[in-house]
Amino acid sequence: MLQVLVSRKIAVAESICSFELCSLNGEPLPPFTAGAHIDVQTPAGATRQYSLCNHPEERHRYMIGVLKDPQSRGGSQAMHEQVEQGQTLTISEPRNLFPLAADGKRHLLFAGGIGITPMLAMAYELSQRGVDFELHYSFRTQASAAFLDVLAEAPLARHVRLHDNAAATQLDAATVLAAPTPGTHLYVCGPSGFMNYLLSTAASQGWPAEQTHREFFAAAPIEHDGDQPFEVELASSGQTFHIPADRSVFEVLDEAGIEIETSCEQGICGACITRVLQGTPDHRDQFMTDKEHAVNDRFTPCCSRAKTPRLVLDL
Structure with a gap:
């Protein structure tokens, strides 16, 4: 974990603030790649994940954008109302679960609302590398759209397509995603409805799963009616739990002192993914693809359960 200084806080759109974070001693911050995020310990006591939105070559600062969610469980509200310039925050080193495809020849970036944050870092990197890309940014109104001033400037402007849902420029995903080609990769980030629209359209247009990448900011509701108890065995020790x-695998193992890396605890970040050696998981996460779920060799202990009476985990 790192201690950082909030060197700047500004409103960049309706209910969205950007925070510039710098090291306390002026030393370079740990490097990151486009699509990475950091965990931030908020004043409310909750830890939240925020994508880095500045150029990945910048080592003197991290930039994040935070939407004040009306359904906030405390994290985003605390960032808006309690964090001010000059304060210190505790953050993690950057981690990337939403990277650019190394072999991509063309990249289509789709951002909805606050989902622009990881896409902005991707656009900076792709522009510098001279790689073919388009950034499609959809938003409810101009007032709710963040970083429009940055997107309107060189070198990004010629790659950006703005889609204002309150005007006549709404995104026609079927047209943009028609006829997928080898080497072209699709990236989607934003509210669940926006992402489901893009991902379902991509699937109907024949986009291969390996060319489709997504990052959810919030988990879809999970229906818990009918959940049944089951057992988990740890392969290394033979311990059975x-x-x-009404409890998750992560909660039970954490209480027993079994360490599993976790972050979102909602099945959207992939931090806790664990190998399954025996048994069939009941997948509840939104991180892995349907193809990955079908293999049934990994699962997310923070939210997923079991279809069989016992799972043997590689722990």
């Missing part, structure tokens, strides 16, 4: 119907 009972998982009640």
